[in-house]
Amino acid sequence: MDKSKLKYFGLGLGYRREIRKDIIEFLENPIPQTLIQWLEIVPENYIYKGGLPRKNFEEILDLGVPLIPHSVNLSIASASRNKKRLEFDFHLLRGLKELFDEIKAPWFSDHLSCSRIGDHYFQELIPVPFTKEAVEVISNNIKFLEDYFQLPFLFENPSYYSHIVKPEMRETTFINSILKKAKCGLLLDVNNVFVNSVNHRYLPKQFIDELDLRRVVQIHMAGHRKGYKSKLANHEIKILDTHGENMRDQVLDLFSYTMKKTRPKAVLLERDSNFDNEGFEGLTDELKKLRFIMDSKLEFFQENQENTDESAENSEATSSAGAINEANADNTRAEGVQAQPTEIDKEALIAQAQASIDNAGMDDAGDIADVNFDAMNLPSSTAEAPAPEKKEKSNLENDIDTLSQEFMDL
Amino acid sequence: MAKLYRIQQEIKNYFMGKKVNPKILSPESQKELSIYKSLAIDSLNSTMRKIFPLCYKILQDNWNPIIQEYYETYPSNSAIYNQVAKSFSIYLKDWKFRWKYRNENYPKWLFELAEYEWVEVDLFNYYRDRKISDDSSDSNLKSSGELIRLTKAHKVYRFDYPISKIVEHLSSERQIYNLTYFKKAKERLLIFRDRYDKIRYFLLSDGSYYLIDKLRSGTNVQDLYKKFYKKFGITEVDIDSTEAKLNDLLINFTKEGILTSS
Ligand SMILES: [Fe+2]
Numbered sequence: 001m002d003k004s005k006l007k008y009f010g011l012g013l014g015y016r017r018e019i020r021k022d023i024i025e026f027l028e029n030p031i032p033q034t035l036i037q038w039l040e041i042v043p044e045n046y047i048y049k050g051g052l053p054r055k056n057f058e059e060i061l062d063l064g065v066p067l068i069p070h071s072v073n074l075s076i077a078s079a080s081r082n083k084k085r086l087e088f089d090f091h092l093l094r095g096l097k098e099l100f101d102e103i104k105a106p107w108f109s110d111h112l113s114c115s116r117i118g119d120h121y122f123q124e125l126i127p128v129p130f131t132k133e134a135v136e137v138i139s140n141n142i143k144f145l146e147d148y149f150q151l152p153f154l155f156e157n158p159s160y161y162s163h164i165v166k167p168e169m170r171e172t173t174f175i176n177s178i179l180k181k182a183k184c185g186l187l188l189d190v191n192n193v194f195v196n197s198v199n200h201r202y203l204p205k206q207f208i209d210e211l212d213l214r215r216v217v218q219i220h221m222a223g224h225r226k227g228y229k230s231k232l233a234n235h236e237i238k239i240l241d242t243h244g245e246n247m248r249d250q251v252l253d254l255f256s257y258t259m260k261k262t263r264p265k266a267v268l269l270e271r272d273s274n275f276d277n278e279g280f281e282g283l284t285d286e287l288k289k290l291r292f293i294m295d296s297k298l299e300f301f302q303e304n305q306e307n308t309d310e311s312a313e314n315s316e317a318t319s320s321a322g323a324i325n326e327a328n329a330d331n332t333r334a335e336g337v338q339a340q341p342t343e344i345d346k347e348a349l350i351a352q353a354q355a356s357i358d359n360a361g362m363d364d365a366g367d368i369a370d371v372n373f374d375a376m377n378l379p380s381s382t383a384e385a386p387a388p389e390k391k392e393k394s395n396l397e398n399d400i401d402t403l404s405q406e407f408m409d410l
Numbered sequence: 411m412a413k414l415y416r417i418q419q420e421i422k423n424y425f426m427g428k429k430v431n432p433k434i435l436s437p438e439s440q441k442e443l444s445i446y447k448s449l450a451i452d453s454l455n456s457t458m459r460k461i462f463p464l465c466y467k468i469l470q471d472n473w474n475p476i477i478q479e480y481y482e483t484y485p486s487n488s489a490i491y492n493q494v495a496k497s498f499s500i501y502l503k504d505w506k507f508r509w510k511y512r513n514e515n516y517p518k519w520l521f522e523l524a525e526y527e528w529v530e531v532d533l534f535n536y537y538r539d540r541k542i543s544d545d546s547s548d549s550n551l552k553s554s555g556e557l558i559r560l561t562k563a564h565k566v567y568r569f570d571y572p573i574s575k576i577v578e579h580l581s582s583e584r585q586i587y588n589l590t591y592f593k594k595a596k597e598r599l600l601i602f603r604d605r606y607d608k609i610r611y612f613l614l615s616d617g618s619y620y621l622i623d624k625l626r627s628g629t630n631v632q633d634l635y636k637k638f639y640k641k642f643g644i645t646e647v648d649i650d651s652t653e654a655k656l657n658d659l660l661i662n663f664t665k666e667g668i669l670t671s672s
Pocket of ligand 1: 156189220270
């Protein structure tokens, strides 16, 4: 994937049946706007369809707004018994190919997870263990898909609630290793980073720093909600990625932080439910927040990055974060199984985080202060969001606790 | 690749409510996985309620455990989400279900109702036919030597119970009768998506059933009529009146948008 060759799409919204009429009305208005410049669709919902679903889809197609597909069932993390890659479901692939051609998809994407095992689809994004073997399988699967569709592929960092088996490496190392091996792009879901950081107790900005940001082609932004209790076992998680709420200020802060470091080709607001809460106007207010940050960070980005992330293919170690991660990946390979679960390696993690905080000079702490929501006439909840105070140096534990507490206090 | 494969096989066992090898997937991991299974069942639950509102009316108290068991025993083999509901009628028909809920006195037509409700959704999973005949004039039908056939968006069912009446009754806001009220009475239905993308049905008699059967594979009108007269022993005397009836039927089908010509 050569990111520099991909078209810039700007800000977009996830197309959902429930907001079809609002989207059409909004886009048919001839006044130029920069809030919905493209729409993301879940392609599995539109293949092999006739009747009303097809008619509705054609109506969206006729609007002329770019459509970008984001799949849920390619199941790139599934392994097969004997082959080096998954035996894909060709009925699905054929349907998707037809649709991708029809909408002239610039790229396609799916989650870094497994939804199909054997012949069965389980309708859930099941997490994948952070192992060397998984890096291998996933990279092979991605290479096959890119070859089949002849399009660039991006995988999305998912929200996950548990480690099914002991990880052999850190999540960032895992992601970077796949990016390097499969030479594909990253769909960075900033909300997922935040959700995972609370559920798994790590620092979200450090996570962003560790990623190979040169490969970020698309960004997802969304809301989440507190807690979910399993109905099948005595088990609970702190926050759940629902795409049903407004974006939290901490996630906007993280987005703002990320946009300083990379320039994605497309940014998306994901909303899957609760459309009635504040109506479509509520959604456009959410889009305005993203637009504001995108515009203010663009200038910063252009001044500071000198497009180092535009040609990921050709510059292996231009960003320090990227270089660190490649090194991590190499270490993992050399030393074999290098388990780094949060619990066991907490001390090492704390030391590492401490070092990174020291090096960063804490300039990330005041980041949200330069996002002036007051100027945008947004709902009071956002406008009144206090800018985090400058903090004294703290260790990782304190930082995570504060973060979790801030979230729980919301 | 074997290790990841083996782990995923155990995850599959866990999701399907089967025995799991604790050496590969520890009880702790299974507990962690329960979040995913629980979330998947939650979303299946709301999808199934939308697809089977009438079955839901009947199963209400046991709906949640039934959905969980359905999720475990009939995982979807299609990437298209609503296909997950495809096997619900098979699940309801299975002896294991009937045995488990034998004291509930669920009506014997429950699985047929599920079949009907599923078809209402499934008919949207068929591509629109390229050319739907819309000239419903009598002369046009007979004069053209073109092959006519039914559009793909249809299903023909033979039910043991009067499903059309049951659907009508359960869909009304009225109090539900004693569910055993509906007695066995065979019913053949042509369920189809009309030209306005509404799901409709025709009750089929022996004659119209025969006609539909021929129209499924495609035929021209002259041949169709000839075969019909032969099959039902229509004599010279009755030909005119029969032809008028057949014409009416085909005109009706054309109006509904379920005939296509090629
Ligand atoms: Fe996402």
